[in-house]
Amino acid sequence: MRKFLAILVCRLIRLIGSFVGKGTSMPGKYALKICPDILARIKKPNMIVAVTGSNGKTSTVEMIASVLKASGKTVAYNAEGSNQIEGVTTMILNSCTWGGRMKQDVLLIESDERYTKYTFRWFHPTHYVITNLYRDQLTRNGHPQWVYDAIKESVFDDTTLILNADDPTVSLFGQGRENVLWFGLDHSGVDSERFSGAYNDGVYCPVCGKPLSYDYYHFNHVGRYHCDACGFKRHDTDYTVTDIDLENSRIIVNGKDKITLAFRSIYNIYNILAAYTVCTLLGIPGESIAAHVSNYILKNGRYIEFTLGEHPGIFLISKHENSISYDLSFKFAVAQNTPCSIVIVVDAVSRKYFTSETSWLWDINFEQLNAPQIESIYLCGKYCNDLATRFSFTEIPQEKIKVFEDIDAACADLREHGRQQLYAVTCFSDKDKLMSNVTVK
């Protein structure tokens, strides 16, 4: 009876909420109050896939769901990104029958890396993807080792882990464990033998603390590493991007499946590979997956084309307090090798909580933007002065830097001057402040 009541209340609140545009966590919250163990009581599909990590969760889940649906499988997933236990509960109770039975083939869960242990107290995923662990929202999450410890509490023996072998912290989850599948990138033209980044979290072995050596880096501290002292090393992979040709927007997975990239970024490649891995495990042939994810344009709005005056532009949605997301956005912008300007907006550090903390700006490798094709760099928003101070510690010619506290004024300046390509790099929290000034294609 409590189960039925929980489902009923959850759906009613969800229904009302959908009219007034309210979030997806409140219905689950009330359902959990009525029936705290509701997640254990629901009859779930045989395949339960969870995805967690610092970056790439939403994109990976979206692609997995899209491939599954195209292959005729039914899937329940948290498309709206409410990824704590309340949001997951809302999704599950809105996907089951009134009797509490899920009829879908697959339950697919994007799970917040800090709170995933609360969700999986009630049931265990059959497959658990961990994408990466970076410095991400340290003001809220704590550092990557803190997050590692939090995720560790949600990892159970009966779950098959699907781990990014190229990330040393993620690889730790697979130490001394049998049921692990590894994904990663082979050596390719995108790699570098030298580290690049404002800080290096891969200097010392996460197991023994002695120096960690890298044969090469894919980006930041992600690459092929080994520790001579304790033997910890990048694990051989089961699912592999065997070739990357960014110039022609093409990758090859497991030496056979060719995938065309809609977005030529290395994190897109990792997300695709994680999705490919999961879909293969769910019985979908590699060539079908490749065909479906080829030219796949994510619907989650992280890459948006626009015009501003005569400027064509691209939004590269990154995350404040997440330096690697910025590093990779800049890497993408610079790699296009076209005359351009960069627009960076830091106005609200977060849309979910208050902080005025800007230390993370020092972790971003802005030095990459010291490239001849970059004509100017607009630093905008409330924290433009902190950005300008940070930029004064780069080698970038200071005459390229324009500082605007007022975002609209920065856009007006751009509208009136020039027609070069723009790359706008900011967070969801500040995206709309720019969007209101541009025309989206």
Place this chain on the structure above:
Amino acid sequence: MELKLLHLYDDVMNLYGEYANVSVLARYLSDLGCTVSVDTLSLYEEKDISGYDFYYMGSGTERRQRLALTQLVKYRAALNAACDAGKVMLFTGNSFELLGKKITDADGTEFDGLRLASFETVESKRRITGDCLASFDGFDDVLVGFINKCSRITGVEQPLFRLKMGFGNDADRGAEGFRKNNCFGTHLTGPILVKNPAMLRYIAGLLGAEHPERVTYPFMEKGYETTATELRKRLEAMK
């Protein structure tokens, strides 16, 4: 004037962009006419660390802090001597816990500290985070910053700051950090000398730079004003 700065364990105790403290101090002293050199001591490096005018260490994860401790014990005598000689030393984030008597982790394991002071640190599984406003008796400007820790610190004889907002050594809006001679420890994380131009001037003054106020950096000053205004508003809203 020649000044030698030493950044201790910049390769592991660097969680919040702390290298900027050393970068900005070096630039500032240089702009004030000093000849500045910056050295680093990496984790397993062994060298004579006496003879520096300024010592700095930033924050690390709890495991990295313990890793740093295994090496830093070798320099206990040198750091003690520097502190007694009145050298300027700044330890931010959990690096300052290393200077106390001991650190007890969340599982109850104890680690001996360097014993420059007699305070003790006890970690828990709960993180204490938040924006901070602090006052300091060395200057009038309120300090801004962020604390991100999982510990409580007791037994500090001479705290450094008094918090108007944020969690101090062992209490909300309490005393924060520690001071012994010119050795300063604070759980304010990240580039506190960038965020707080007054603190930068103060440190430069201690290092012997004359009239440090003659050099200012407008973006830094404005950045400070923005954060100070935001935090004051926040403090008002909390009342």
